[in-house]
Amino acid sequence: MDALVPREVAGVPKNPTRRVASLLPGVIKHWRWTAAFLASVALIRASSAPAAEPVTVYTMSPTLLEQRASFERVLSEYPQYQRKWESQQGVTLTYIVSQRTVGLVSPEACEGLPIRVRVIAGRLARATYAASGGRCQAGQTVGRARARADHLYLTPAEFFGRIAEARKQLKCYSIDHQPGCLPTALRVTYDERFGFPIKMEDYSAGVADYYWSLEVSEIRVVP
Numbered sequence: 001m002d003a004l005v006p007r008e009v010a011g012v013p014k015n016p017t018r019r020v021a022s023l024l025p026g027v028i029k030h031w032r033w034t035a036a037f038l039a040s041v042a043l044i045r046a047s048s049a050p051a052a053e054p055v056t057v058y059t060m061s062p063t064l065l066e067q068r069a070s071f072e073r074v075l076s077e078y079p080q081y082q083r084k085w086e087s088q089q090g091v092t093l094t095y096i097v098s099q100r101t102v103g104l105v106s107p108e109a110c111e112g113l114p115i116r117v118r119v120i121a122g123r124l125a126r127a128t129y130a131a132s133g134g135r136c137q138a139g140q141t142v143g144r145a146r147a148r149a150d151h152l153y154l155t156p157a158e159f160f161g162r163i164a165e166a167r168k169q170l171k172c173y174s175i176d177h178q179p180g181c182l183p184t185a186l187r188v189t190y191d192e193r194f195g196f197p198i199k200m201e202d203y204s205a206g207v208a209d210y211y212w213s214l215e216v217s218e219i220r221v222v223p
Helices: 016-050 062-086 146-151 156-173
Strands: 092-102 115-120 123-129 186-191 197-203 211-222
Touching: 062 156, 062 186, 062 197, 156 197
Parallel strands: none
Antiparallel strands: 092 115, 092 211, 115 123, 186 197, 197 211
16 A cells, blocks of 8 residues: 655645735735725825814803702792692782892882781782881772782782793793893792791892792781
């Protein structure tokens, strides 16, 4: 029997591993050239692309953020207090309500005077000035027409209406608010027994000459 002698098969080298190793430098060179070409194409495309439009970033100061958060809390809480007041409107109350406004226009002497109010079953029964000032005298009746003209809030229902009306001020905190829209805040303190507001403050951290307040005192239940 003939001895087993390694023979070459047509097309297959004696040492395939050595053949592959001899080809690696060329493959690596080709890969580097391809990568460089693709990088240059990407660079050309990037340089020829139109520049992005500048983006305007709107920021809000920490003071305004806190002011808006406080305002939103007031708007979310007042309905529960309103229901508490409405559940006991059969009561007759007397109290003194005082309002104060600070603005560009000097107030009249009557503005800010305390007003003694009598409410029966939630409705205004009587309102009289509790002090004198200018053309207004203590004991003088404050009629509905004058109350509307001077933006006076006399009854608990009107106090709650003032809070609901302030909801419109929230839009002044948005980016696209109308020019001249003043972002204000509203602070409210409620009477724990009856549920209606006894202290309200409307102000703006960004405007020093704007302030409005209302305070209720000497609350008494009339038998």
